Amino acid sequence: MASTANYKLGEFDYPRGWFMIGDAAQMGPQPETVHFFGKDMVFYRGASGTPYLVDAYCPHMGAHLGINSTSYIVRDGEHVDGESIRCPFHGWRFGADGRCNAIPYSPDFIPKAARLTTYPVIERAGIIWMWHDPEGQEPDQDLPAFAAWDLEDDGWVRWVIDDFGTLALHPIEIVDNMADFGHMGPIHGSLDNQYFDNVFDGHKVIQRFDAGHRTLTADTGETLSLDTWYEGPAILQADMRGTFPSHMLIAHTPVDDGTVRVWHALMVKMPTAEAALADLQVARGYQKASHDALAQDVEIWANKQACFNPMQIPADGPYGKVRIWYSQFYNPRSKTTAIQQRVNGQIVTYGEKRVVERAA
Ligand code: FES
Ligand SMILES: [Fe+2]
CATH class of the missing domain: 3.90.380.10 (Naphthalene 1,2-dioxygenase Alpha Subunit; Chain A, domain 1)
Structure with a gap:
């Protein structure tokens, strides 16, 4: 398999830009795993229908936020809570900005480092698009209007x-x-x-x-x-x-x-x-x-x-x-x-x- 380095394209393995990640009609409402740019991510829609994309693995102890069917979090319908997603392992809840905003058994202490990487997402023309940037910055290109x-x-x-x-x-x-x-x-x-x-x-x-x-x-x-x-x-x-x-x-x-x-x-x-x-x-x-x-x-x-x-x-x-x-x-x-x-x-x-x- 030929990699980016073989083509001598530049410093980064993956490019900066807007990218399609799926057919909007087929994405949601349940959180699902997506894999692009060599990375596991989780796509979910908040209660409002707004799409979100976050890194797949929980900063607490590494559980996959999207792949689970047997926990009581998922069985009780608490996987998505408003615009937040809840980890099935210990129930830590992460908001649309990626920050942990609730720990069920620790009402008074939430570590500052408890946050997920989030990616800009736009639903347009029946497609879910994400912004990918190896430098982690905001978009410097517009998503086309279609x-x-x-x-x-x-x-x-x-x-x-x-x-x-x-x-x-x-x-x-x-x-x-x-x-x-x-x-x-x-x-x-x-x-x-x-x-x-x-x-x-x-x-x-x-x-x-x-x-x-x-x-x-x-x-x-x-x-x-x-x-x-x-x-x-x-x-x-x-x-x-x-x-x-x-x-x-x-x-x-x-x-x-x-x-x-x-x-x-x-x-x-x-x-x-x-x-x-x-x-x-x-x-x-x-x-x-x-x-x-x-x-x-x-x-x-x-x-x-x-x-x-x-x-x-x-x-x-x-x-x-x-x-x-x-x-x-x-x-x-x-x-x-x-x-x-x-x-x-x-x-x-x-x-x-x-x-x-x-x-x-
Ligand atoms: S691993 Fe996610 S809450 Fe513990
Ligand atoms: Fe062609």
């Missing part, structure tokens, strides 16, 4: 989450796709390439690609036009302009150093809200086609060996720059600006250079 989720009145059909599971792959090999002009025909069936560029812009990188497609536009001869971008290290979105506009998400989160969990989802815009209701099947068909396109990449990823240095030829996209861009998330914040300055700008791999007008 605005179409709230535009059902305009005909947007919300996505459902496709879970691709955990791959024995370092996430950098997924991010490489941003520069991967050469695989569009062989893997995805693109035809008659017209344009391919990348725009590096701080913590974002954009790919703009226009081409025909063997199946998707074979009948009409139309061009498929695709803008794809990362905001941060692990959230890829794409806008596809076809018969119906669509908005795609690929989210990937390190499980351990060298393995990654991958999800996919797609929202589709019908002409009206009524059409969206009537044509749910069309939207789901779009999502299926998009899912199957990602599955073509996944089949390669699941079976390839690690690539530490692409044998880059002039007609390839800028793999080297994509990897430098990605390295900003594996290094201290003090180095971010210098890394971004090395790559910021536009690289046109195919076609007549265009002005950057569609930058997301």
